[in-house]
Amino acid sequence: MILFSSPASPFGRKIKLALYATGMQNNVDVRVGDTGDPESEFKKLNPLGKLPTLSANGMPLYDSRVIMEFIDSEAGEKSPLFPASGPKRFSVLTKVALADGAMDAAILMVYEGRFRTAEQRVESFVDYQRGKIERALVALAEQTGSYQNGATPDAAEISLACLLDYLDLRALVEWREFAPSLEAWITDFAAHAAGYQATLAPDMPPAPWRNAR
Numbered sequence: 001m002i003l004f005s006s007p008a009s010p011f012g013r014k015i016k017l018a019l020y021a022t023g024m025q026n027n028v029d030v031r032v033g034d035t036g037d038p039e040s041e042f043k044k045l046n047p048l049g050k051l052p053t054l055s056a057n058g059m060p061l062y063d064s065r066v067i068m069e070f071i072d073s074e075a076g077e078k079s080p081l082f083p084a085s086g087p088k089r090f091s092v093l094t095k096v097a098l099a100d101g102a103m104d105a106a107i108l109m110v111y112e113g114r115f116r117t118a119e120q121r122v123e124s125f126v127d128y129q130r131g132k133i134e135r136a137l138v139a140l141a142e143q144t145g146s147y148q149n150g151a152t153p154d155a156a157e158i159s160l161a162c163l164l165d166y167l168d169l170r171a172l173v174e175w176r177e178f179a180p181s182l183e184a185w186i187t188d189f190a191a192h193a194a195g196y197q198a199t200l201a202p203d204m205p206p207a208p209w210r211n212a213r
């Protein structure tokens with residue numbers, strides 16, 4: 001299997017952490033996809049040109065939620081990613097949608113700076129996206145208890161960790177203001193979730209739970 005991602009992609013990191021959580025991290029060849037290059041190999045697999053994209057024995061899979069489902073099904077009954085059925089399953093799926101939606105808003109804030117000049121910047125658009133992130137953080141903190149030390153993370157916990165670290169990487173929103181309880185949570189997550197340090201983006205700002213790189 002080939003995973004196209006990029007070192008800073010929070011959605012790509014979800015997949016990397018899911019591979020660790022299921023013990024499948026060595027089954028995948030991770031390659032860098034360049035979203036800015038029209039000729040980048042992964043765009044032949046994913047016409048949307050988005051990362052992550054997985055080639056599973058030739059079958060293209062995207063987006064990150066579909067790939068998470070694929071990893072879950074490959075891992076079989078022992079997969080920690082999604083409860084099999086019932087309210088617990090839909091609770092995890094909805095938390096994933098919430099954290100992923102905040103990451104989408106964060107990416108749009110980054111792209112506002114990347115694709116528009118300073119004169120073209122639309123502040124109301126940036127504020128609109130920031131509002132989504134801030135509300136999501138409050139809700140995620142309300143919904144998230146302590147991380148179960150030693151337990152492998154589920155898909156919702158993986159998305160939440162990727163969101164918090166991406167907000168720090170791009171310095172988009174000071175999440176500790178809106179979700180102070182998540183600082184203890186991510187400290188526990190970082191200490192116990194396999195692959196946490198190995199999958200951090202380069203150039204992450206320091207935090208007590210991150211090893212210096």
Ligand SMILES: N[C@@H](CCC(=O)N[C@@H](CS)C(=O)NCC(=O)O)C(=O)O
Pocket residue numbers: 008009010011012035048049050051052063064065100107
């Ligand atoms: N809903 C998608 C979002 C993926 C996404 O936005 N990825 C970013 C990189 S982190 C990307 O590929 N951006 C390029 C683009 O939007 O064209 C998923 O869950 O995989």
